[in-house]
Amino acid sequence: MDLILIRHPAVAIDAGVCYGQTDAPLVHDARVSARDVLARMRALNVPDCVDGWHSSPLRRCASLADALGTARIDARLSEMHFGAWEGCAWDDIDRALIDAWAADIEHARPHGGESLAQFSARVFDWFDEASADASSVMHVVAHAGVMRVLAARLLRLDYAGALQWALDFEGIVWLRRAGERWIVVRWNA
Known part of the structure; x- marks a missing residue:
């Protein structure tokens, strides 16, 4: 099975702002982004989408998925919820709270939103259900958070490290199941 993950396009939010589940608008039209993504996918020989695109309901993802084809919207694909930190500049958040979160990245929730463990469980619940019904490829x-925790789980890597992996807007991640393990075909292509 091939799993093709596309990060949403750039959002109209200032750099350095925590926007997790904030429903941010896109900087550019989703149809332009869709053309660019499809061209890159063709150049990389990414398998075509046959069964429709799975997507978060947040418009930065859903609008691109709609522009790419049929979209299957699922709230479990939403980004991590950062509670009171949503919409705040990272530099304005109390450093002690960020340090407390970093000290127990899996379970701490100093922002009042989701812990990484809760977020990951939600995403894995979606993946386990969706992949059971999937054909040989899923788009x-x-x-970025969803993509990183999925990749970490499938590749059997540490979540804390995976959260640091570079992932550009419209970045393509292509994972392939080879027997019982998963491999990276492309990262941030």
Whole structure:
């Protein structure tokens, strides 16, 4: 099975702002982004989408998924919820709170939103259900957090490290199941 993950396009939010589940608008038209993504996918020989695109309901993902074809919207694909930190500049958040979160990245929730463990469980619940019904390839328009925790789980890597992996807007991640393990075909292509 091939899992194709596409990060949403750039959002109209200032750099350095925590926007998790904030429903941010796109900087550019989703149809332009869709043309660019499809051209890159063709150049990389990414398998075609046959069964429709899975997507977060947040418009930065859903609008791209709609522009790419049929979209299957699922709230479990939403980005992590950062509670009171949503819409705040990271530099304005109390450093002690960020340090507390970093000290227990899996379970701490100093922002009052989701812990990484809660977020990951939600995403894995979606993946386990969707992949059971999937054909040989599954296409997803998602958020960086969703893509990183999925990749970490499938590749059997540490979540804390995976959260640091570079992932550009419209970045393509292509994972392939080879027997019982998963491999990276492309990262941030």
